[in-house]
Amino acid sequence: xxxxxxxxxxxxxxxxxxxxxxxxxxxxxxxxxxxxxxxxxxxxxxxxxxxxxxxxxxxxxxxxxxxxxxxxxxxxxxxxxxxxxxxxxxxxxxxxxxxxxxxxxxxxxxxxxxxxxxxxxxxxxxxxxxxxxxxxxxxxxxxxxxxxxxxxxxxxxxxxxxxxxxxxxxxxxxxxxxxxxxxxxxxxxxxxxxxxxxx
Amino acid sequence: xxxxxxxxxxxxxxxxxxxxxxxxxxxxxxxxxxxxxxxxxxxxxxxxxxxxxxxxxxxxxxxxxxxxxxxxxxxxxxxxxxxxxxxxxxxxxxxxxxxxxxxxxxxxxxxx
Numbered sequence: 634x635x636x637x638x639x640x641x642x643x644x645x646x647x648x649x650x651x652x653x654x655x656x657x658x659x660x661x662x663x664x665x666x667x668x669x670x671x672x673x674x675x676x677x678x679x680x681x682x683x684x685x686x687x688x689x690x691x692x693x694x695x696x697x698x699x700x701x702x703x704x705x706x707x708x709x710x711x712x713x714x715x716x717x718x719x720x721x722x723x724x725x726x727x728x729x730x731x732x733x734x735x736x737x738x739x740x741x742x743x744x745x746x747x748x749x750x751x752x753x754x755x756x757x758x759x760x761x762x763x764x765x766x767x768x769x770x771x772x773x774x775x776x777x778x779x780x781x782x783x784x785x786x787x788x789x790x791x792x793x794x795x796x797x798x799x800x801x802x803x804x805x806x807x808x809x810x811x812x813x814x815x816x817x818x819x820x821x822x823x824x825x826x827x828x829x830x831x832x
Numbered sequence: 833x834x835x836x837x838x839x840x841x842x843x844x845x846x847x848x849x850x851x852x853x854x855x856x857x858x859x860x861x862x863x864x865x866x867x868x869x870x871x872x873x874x875x876x877x878x879x880x881x882x883x884x885x886x887x888x889x890x891x892x893x894x895x896x897x898x899x900x901x902x903x904x905x906x907x908x909x910x911x912x913x914x915x916x917x918x919x920x921x922x923x924x925x926x927x928x929x930x931x932x933x934x935x936x937x938x939x940x941x942x943x944x
Contacts, residue, residue: 664914
């Protein structure tokens with residue numbers, strides 16, 4: 634049995650390449666997502682100083698608030714990996730608890746983003762205010778949409794596990810959703826630095 | 833066909849305690865990032881420091897939480913290819929704008 638799959642608690646994949654096809658597909662998808670978010674971040678960098686007569690980033694950003702949101706998302710990666718660890722140790726109940734905690738933290742992050750967007754709009758920064766605002770809302774909005782999709786996937790796995798629908802290799806879907814969730818986290822690590830902290 | 837190279841054996845797979853340690857490090861780095869943002873004397877070196885800290889957090893999550901450190905190198909190459917392509921696209925965009933006169937043009941209908 635290959636060490637890779639032994640390490641993740643799943644059965645040995647029978648593929649001609651010896652590489653787990655499902656995981657390969659997920660990593661390929663995440664590689665393409667790098668391009669997607671890279672393009673949006675590039676656009677933001679090109680337009681971040683084109684604010685026109687609208688508010689600038691210094692006028693609207695609330696760094697302490699966003700820092701707490703970042704902390705929440707970082708901690709959700711911890712709960713996610715603890716969920717995977719639980720199911721690998723044969724403890725589906727603990728897995729469901731950790732997955733639910735991850736979904737809750739994800740929802741908290743999305744709630745914070747909605748609050749932030751609402752505040753920005755009240756301060757006069759809308760999607761159409763300036764090239765800066767468009768780039769900002771599109772970038773962070775797409776990230777928030779990814780987090781929301783991740784929350785739905787997490788709750789889906791919890792529901793499947795609760796109804797005994799995960800099958801014999803129950804660690805596999807948790808691992809795949811986990812990869813997606815951690816990717817969303819690393820994208821935010823970049824966004825938090827590039828968009829919020831770098832002047 | 834030979835199996836792809838695997839970095840670590842099963843015995844080295846991290847447990848919950850190690851995951852918590854990584855999370856504490858990530859939290860500490862985030863606190864440092866936010867702290868240096870407010871420290872006036874560090875403003876000259878703020879950008880390189882933030883990039884280094886951000887890169888460190890990125891690598892920690894990808895290697896430990898996404899288990900890339902323990903998986904076959906094929907996945908690493910696939911993911912790194914995406915990142916390299918991303919920087920290539922950004923370089924091409926920057927070059928295009930540079931050849932057009934430096935500044936990014938405003939999209940139609942937007943101020944700036």
